[in-house]
Amino acid sequence: MSTLPPLEPGVLPPGIRARIIPGINGLSVHVLEAGRAGQPCLLLLHGFPELAWSWRRVMPALAAAGFHVVAPDQRGYGRTTGCDTSYEADLAPFRMLNLVRDQLGLVAALGYGHVEAVIGHDFGSPVAAWCALVRPDVFRRVALMSAPFAGPPALPEETPARAPAPDIHAALAALPRPRKHYQWYYSEPGADAEMWHCPEGVHAFLRAYYHVKSADWPGNRPFPLAGWTAEALAQMPTYYIMDLGKGMAETVRPERPDTAAIAACRWLPEQDLAVYAGEYARTGFQGGLNWYRCRTTGRFEAEAQIFAGRTIDIPSIFLAGASDWGTEQVPGALRRMREIACTRMSEVQLIEGAGHWVQQEQPEQVVAHLLRWLG
Template identity: 60%
Template sequence: MTALPDIPLPTGIRSRYVENINGLRMHVLEAGFETRGRPCVLLLHGFPELAFSWRKVMPTLAAAGYHVIAPDQRGYGRTTGWDADYDGDLASFRLTNLVRDALGLVSAFGYKSVDAVIGHDFGSSVAAWCALIRPDVFRSVVMMSAPFGGPPSLPFNTVDAPAKSAADDPIHRELAALPRPRKHYQWYYSTREANNDMHDAPQGVHDFLRAYYHHKSADWKDNQPYPLKSWSAGEIAKLPTYYVMELDKDMAATVAKEMPSAGEIAANKWLPDSDLAFYSAEYARTGFQGALQWYRCGTSGAFLAELQTWSGRTIDVRSAFISGKQDWGTYQRPGVYEAMQSKVCTDLIGCHLIDGAGHWVQQEQASEVSWSLVQFLRGAKAS
């Protein structure tokens, strides 16, 4: 393997590799490794991020007495052993196998359980499924920026009235038929073209990611989210274009319109260009397809039946939700944020919406997120 450049990490975090994790050679960032016998917390990143997204949180959790491990997940960064081919093994990216990745990593480090699994964005979904499937191992969970609506339901009471197929959601036709035609980003991310659109973006990967991160952050002043009424074209078309895109534009073109000025970039303290350069170099090297496979697993419906195995199950371990107050991700799927609080999580101690943060909450407002996580881990109620 060609030597990769060093990662610009804060003091106290090291980079290492762990072999034979469910077929992967997993790249992991680690803090609090100096002394043995510490309780462990597992941090799971989302898209388009890496373990690096936790760099500001890890030292605080380590200082609070925890062994903190944060992997580049399957499909991302310096973790290898996954298939980057659009026509490759999609099943390896399904949620239950991502849970198996997390279990394997925890076990490799010599833990029978962890005090908490903490996930952001798509990592929030993996963390939720970890807690749902193996509450004996993942003894608490914090979901960040993506609320969890519970496992998909089995068709119920259909003996005399067969269930309608969910395979053909009319919302896509309805979005395309709007006066301002639109499409949903998750289905766009599932297309064959999406990886090349971003990897070969006219503005380059670095400027693509700069605009993408800016557009979904609190720095973009039009991010003023509120609950939507229903999963209908007219309602979800109220979402910004990074979620419900213009029908004729790809994601690179979508975010290019919102590229921050040179002055705004220079003033950005939460993601200076030196940090963004690490993200952009990694994605320029790997492409985006491994990450996009996660979306395809969901939009294809191919693994719905497997997830229905847990139909009706709740998350019963101690849980919390953290998001940016300026993050539309909290509301992007109408009703999920409310369902998480009312019926999915039976021991949800709080939902903390942090002002001054959009979607990249642990990077935009690292101090407040770190404080909230330590309070959660110590048993205090996040408020």
């Protein structure tokens, strides 16, 4: 697979530069950077369907505070190359411990023995959490955003014998309004094509998807769910618990904002969305979807259970939008993160005026919280 050029300087905001760093765990990694190499380093990890580009609104301010800020396109995303991103690919390179290995390699290639903090959003949040869990000597602090980390999976030997849990997918499908969980939809072979080749095009699909998960969409009023049951999960919006017969592009299509709302969207203007759309129109979504398949197949659960009972004992913080259902999508995860998984979590901040894309919707507040926490 050939190496792609980095994003052109004319696309990047002032103070941000791009380059390709080859030879990292089999990858050529596309990174965005701000600040001066050799300053204390912050490593920023994006989620789905995002890119290093997702951090563009916070990087200059963090750099101005004296940090070398580095945001990679993670494995399977954007201009990072070197892995098979097809549906038929071996999933092992996309498992969580190998994603941590990617970040260890990047830190070493940058010339650092450690970073001041690893900061992860959405699916980047569990990657950041696992970085902190297994290598706290390298990742000295961890900021988790939008996706709570409830800790590594328990050993089955430690849990009392009980009757098998009901099949949540059968229960969702049997509801009066039949439903399915988005992560299992993302694991289906047709999910990539449904989004990549949707009739409205990638740009319009992403506009609808980013809008419906933001604070701009009035339906985002999250609350704690009673438990992992079909009836409780079905209280979430359909971008999480989907109608059984619909794909994601079809699900969010009716919520695409009109021309006036798009023009008024300051946190994601059309020229910024065009960068996302251009990258995903070129690559499709399967590289990121393979991360979900690692989770839903359970294939790597036993490997993760090696760390059962281990906690994150370095300083930590959690930031999310007050309008983000991501904080509640796994019932009990937010409480477990605060009370068990992260023993030195000093703050949980739910930021008003932000939905799921908190560092894009409210970058000034995110920067203020991070800098105060970093001291």
